[in-house]
Amino acid sequence: MHRFAHCTELLPNPPSRALNAPRSTFMPFSLRTLVVAAALSALASTVGISPALAEGASGQTIGLTCVVCHGAQGRGTKGIPPLAGRSADQTYAALLAYKNGSRPATVMDRHAKGYSDEELRAVSEYFASLPAK
Amino acid sequence: MIISRRSFLKLAGSAAAVGAVSGTMSGCATSSSRGAGGHVVVVGGGFGGAACAKYIRHFDPSVKVTLVDAALSNYYTCPFSNLVLAGDMKMDEIKVSFETLKNKHGVTLVEDHVDGVDADARIVKLKSGKTLSYDRLVLSPGIQLNYEKVAGYSKAVSEKLPHAWKAGAQTVTLRKQLEAMPDGGTFLMVAPPNPYRCPPGPYERACMVADYFKRHKPKSKIVILDPKDKFSKQGLFVEAWDTLYPGMIDWVSPERGGVVASVDAASMSVKTKDGDTIKADVINIIPPMQAGKIVTASGLADDKGWAPVNQRSFESTKAKNIYVIGDSCIAGPVPKSGYGANSEAKIAASAIVQSLNDAELIVPKWVNTCYSYVSAQDAISVAGVYELNAEGKIIEIKGSGGVSAKGGKNWKAEAVYAKGWYEGIRDDTWG
Numbered sequence: 092m093h094r095f096a097h098c099t100e101l102l103p104n105p106p107s108r109a110l111n112a113p114r115s116t117f118m119p120f121s122l123r124t125l126v127v128a129a130a131l132s133a134l135a136s137t138v139g140i141s142p143a144l145a146e147g148a149s150g151q152t153i154g155l156t157c158v159v160c161h162g163a164q165g166r167g168t169k170g171i172p173p174l175a176g177r178s179a180d181q182t183y184a185a186l187l188a189y190k191n192g193s194r195p196a197t198v199m200d201r202h203a204k205g206y207s208d209e210e211l212r213a214v215s216e217y218f219a220s221l222p223a224k
Numbered sequence: 225m226i227i228s229r230r231s232f233l234k235l236a237g238s239a240a241a242v243g244a245v246s247g248t249m250s251g252c253a254t255s256s257s258r259g260a261g262g263h264v265v266v267v268g269g270g271f272g273g274a275a276c277a278k279y280i281r282h283f284d285p286s287v288k289v290t291l292v293d294a295a296l297s298n299y300y301t302c303p304f305s306n307l308v309l310a311g312d313m314k315m316d317e318i319k320v321s322f323e324t325l326k327n328k329h330g331v332t333l334v335e336d337h338v339d340g341v342d343a344d345a346r347i348v349k350l351k352s353g354k355t356l357s358y359d360r361l362v363l364s365p366g367i368q369l370n371y372e373k374v375a376g377y378s379k380a381v382s383e384k385l386p387h388a389w390k391a392g393a394q395t396v397t398l399r400k401q402l403e404a405m406p407d408g409g410t411f412l413m414v415a416p417p418n419p420y421r422c423p424p425g426p427y428e429r430a431c432m433v434a435d436y437f438k439r440h441k442p443k444s445k446i447v448i449l450d451p452k453d454k455f456s457k458q459g460l461f462v463e464a465w466d467t468l469y470p471g472m473i474d475w476v477s478p479e480r481g482g483v484v485a486s487v488d489a490a491s492m493s494v495k496t497k498d499g500d501t502i503k504a505d506v507i508n509i510i511p512p513m514q515a516g517k518i519v520t521a522s523g524l525a526d527d528k529g530w531a532p533v534n535q536r537s538f539e540s541t542k543a544k545n546i547y548v549i550g551d552s553c554i555a556g557p558v559p560k561s562g563y564g565a566n567s568e569a570k571i572a573a574s575a576i577v578q579s580l581n582d583a584e585l586i587v588p589k590w591v592n593t594c595y596s597y598v599s600a601q602d603a604i605s606v607a608g609v610y611e612l613n614a615e616g617k618i619i620e621i622k623g624s625g626g627v628s629a630k631g632g633k634n635w636k637a638e639a640v641y642a643k644g645w646y647e648g649i650r651d652d653t654w655g
């Protein structure tokens with residue numbers, strides 16, 4: 092194991108802290124996030140789960156592909172709605188509806204079908220943790 | 225310790241939140257200002273390289289990042305350059321500034337050409353004579369055009385018969401030629417064979433030139449000579465051609481004689497393998513292409529001219545500590561697009577930071593959406609979501625992705641989203 096494994100002990104920080112955190116000019120994650128997530132996937136693999144296949148990508152990894160259209164930090168662009176600071180439940184419900192085809196879409200239906208429900212939940216929580224515009 | 229799938233995801237989610245609370249993890253050695261450091265040199269400041277430079281700095285500000293590009297003061301995006309050709313946008317509007325990468329993200333900028341890589345010594349050699357040493361090297365040099373694969377074509381001839389497949393001076397040349405063309409003239413495009421930068425690009429270009437002709441030179445014709453039997457978003461493009469520009473665009477498949485034997489700049493004509501000679505007023509040759517020259521010259525390409533990479537990290541399979549992203553690399557079904565390059569850049573950036581910190585790789589996921597304009601107010605799209613399979617290959621996730629619905633009902637909405645995409649990806653990459 093690598094030397095950051097002990098950081099997982101610090102994880103149970105309430106996610107709400109992120110909302111109260113000083114407004115960053117950039118997305119609030121860092122190397123820590125990556126190594127902590129990596130430590131977790133390493134843990135997952137030691138108990139026999141293949142992280143790639145069983146767990147899917149993290150909310151952050153997925154979220155970083157959404158911002159290309161939905162704007163840096165999910166703040167929205169002209170004509171494309173913001174995601175940052177929206178309630179996770181609301182985003183998750185929309186994504187599920189895109190995925191099962193019950194919500195009309197131009198492109199989001201094609202995207203939503205590429206993720207497990209857990210991944211959709213994770214990315215919804217990721218954007219909920221970012222400051223709204 | 226047993227971690228359930230549910231709690232794993234929860235923990236991973238709150239991990240993102242932890243990163244936001246600076247200064248509260250005094251016991252942890254991973255404070256972002258105290259990472260392992262190191263120096264990453266990124267070659268190419270386009271969609272792949274700029275995003276990679278920015279995200280490495282973002283993931284670990286202790287890493288020094290130097291971005292080298294020969295065209296720092298005149299990088300123009302290929303996306304939306306077809307709208308410049310149609311007269312709907314100006315060159316200024318597709319120009320990129322690197323100031324924010326320097327001022328806000330602390331990326332060191334060097335405007336120079338990289339002439340060579342010494343993978344053993346971990347050094348890149350610059351045209352100016354300077355050298356830069358690196359711990360990790362990222363190559364995102366885009367494409368090189370294989371002019372000589374088209375008989376009669378060359379870099380010099382391309383000044384008269386532009387490719388305009390790297391946005392810049394040739395975009396301007398082609399625009400001027402289209403403006404100077406008389407009504408009733410012929411615009412001839414030679415489309416490239418697979419694989420190439422921006423699969424729908426040639427057909428979007430045909431649409432935008434047609435849109436310009438329809439408004440200003442309605443008697444004109446467009447001929448596309450194609451070595452491919454089929455092309456990206458074909459059904460949607462053909463539908464748009466028939467609806468918006470009936471009779472104007474003639475797409476000539478290989479079966480109908482679309483394979484080119486040679487071009488002749490003096491007589492402004494193209495000879496096909498079937499023996500026909502087609503004269504035109506404006507000729508746009510998009511030649512076969514391969515990985516950027518620095519990739520092929522450094523021995524990092526396969527025999528087809530593209531760079532094989534570990535699909536999880538984008539590290540070259542031919543040299544350690546060198547990562548190849550963007551158009552130059554082989555990324556399975558992820559197309560050679562700006563969106564694809566941006567997506568690869570973030571996976572590579574995290575892999576590089578993790579390798580500098582001896583950490584494990586994240587579970588990757590890639591996304592692409594390519595919007596194509598079919599007129600100045602209408603657009604269509606193709607999308608894809610990709611993951612790694614158990615064999616370490618990138619695959620498109622079953623059921624995801626695909627092209628816009630037929631019938632044109634979303635054309636207007638997608639044109640709005642295409643603009644939003646452009647604003648978003650520019651901000652995410654260079655902002």
Ligand SMILES: Cc1cc2nc3c(=O)[nH]c(=O)nc-3n(C[C@H](O)[C@H](O)[C@H](O)COP(=O)(O)OP(=O)(O)OC[C@H]3O[C@@H](n4cnc5c(N)ncnc54)[C@H](O)[C@@H]3O)c2cc1C
Nearest residue numbers: 268270271272294302303338365366422550551561562563
């Ligand atoms: C007409 C057209 C339309 C397109 N439309 C879209 C679209 O709508 N959406 C989309 O997603 N994609 C689109 N693309 C594709 C997109 O432009 C490319 O996929 C993208 O630019 C690839 O990024 P890259 O980083 O690999 O290369 P580039 O963006 O080309 O960047 C490469 C950079 O490397 C520099 N460089 C190369 N070699 C060296 C060296 N040795 N030393 C120093 N610097 C060097 C170059 O100067 C250049 O700035 C389009 C392409 C074309 C041609």
